Amino acid sequence: MTTVLLARHGETPWNREGRIQGWAATGLTDRGREQARALGEWLAAAYDVDRVVASDLYRTRETAAYLRERATDLPEPTFDRGWRERGFGVYQGFLDEELFARHPDHDPATSVSSLDIDPEGGESVAAFCERVESAWADLRATVGAEETVLVVTHGGPLKALRSVLTDRDRAAALASGSPPNCAVTAVRLGETTELLEDGHTAWRDG
Known part of the structure; x- marks a missing residue:
């Protein structure tokens, strides 16, 4: 069965301060780097990842790099603007x-x-969600049978995608809290789509 692992980037100073990041070139805190390394260790033990796709923003690029410090078999990531945070x-x-x-x-x-x-200079809710849904559709169209793909992205896209995967009202999904930094949700793709909480800082919302 095909598996897509959805991970949020590590903590940034703006996460800690409660600032709206959007497309800002914010880097990780020391804690964020440790979160990414810990996630890399977990991934190396739990999955054989065939492909890594990440948002092209600085904090996701940095997270992907620190993942690979501990998960040395992870492939080089490809970067996709479609997985950016809302502008x-x-x-x-x-x-x-x-x-x-x-x-x-x-x-x-x-x-x-x-x-x-x-x-x-930014995006409406509709434009943002359409971009994320398009990125998801593109990924679905290219993922291979039995392939495991890791997507490193942001809180906003993860919430927007959850509304699609669970048929949850878009407004309610976006109004909910973001997953913790470096949390992972697994999506199993077969005849049906199964959303799993996968144990590494698992994201469980109400």
């Missing part, structure tokens, strides 16, 4: 609460991923 344009770098203050109709208890705005 927040002029709102990039804001603290979450600063953005909520500008949009008082938005519930601050939810995620900025669900904020239905079209920021200058």
Whole structure:
């Protein structure tokens, strides 16, 4: 059976501060690098990965590099803009609460991923989700039988994809919390699609 492993990048300073990263070239913290190394060790023990696909942003590139420090058999990654985080344009770098203050109709208890705005230089919710869904369709079209593919991406794309895989309402999926940094979810592809929580900092939302 074909397996796709979906992993979020390691922690960045902006994750820790609660800033909106979008397409910013933020790197990993020391903790983020250790998270990536630990994930690499886990992957090496649990899976034979045939292919690695990653967002082309700096924090996912760096995560992929640290994975390969401990999972030395991992293939060189290919980088795909389709797996980028949502582009927040002029709102990039804001603290979450600063953005909520500008949009008082938005519930601050939810995620900025669900904020239905079209920021200058950024992406609307619809455009972002369509991009992620297209990246997923492209991956599905190229993945081989019995192949194991690792995708290193971001919290927003993982939430958008979960809405597709579970038939969950898009708005509800985007409003939920992001998976922890370097969490992994496995998707088994066969006659049906099976979403599994795979044990490495497993992401379990309500």
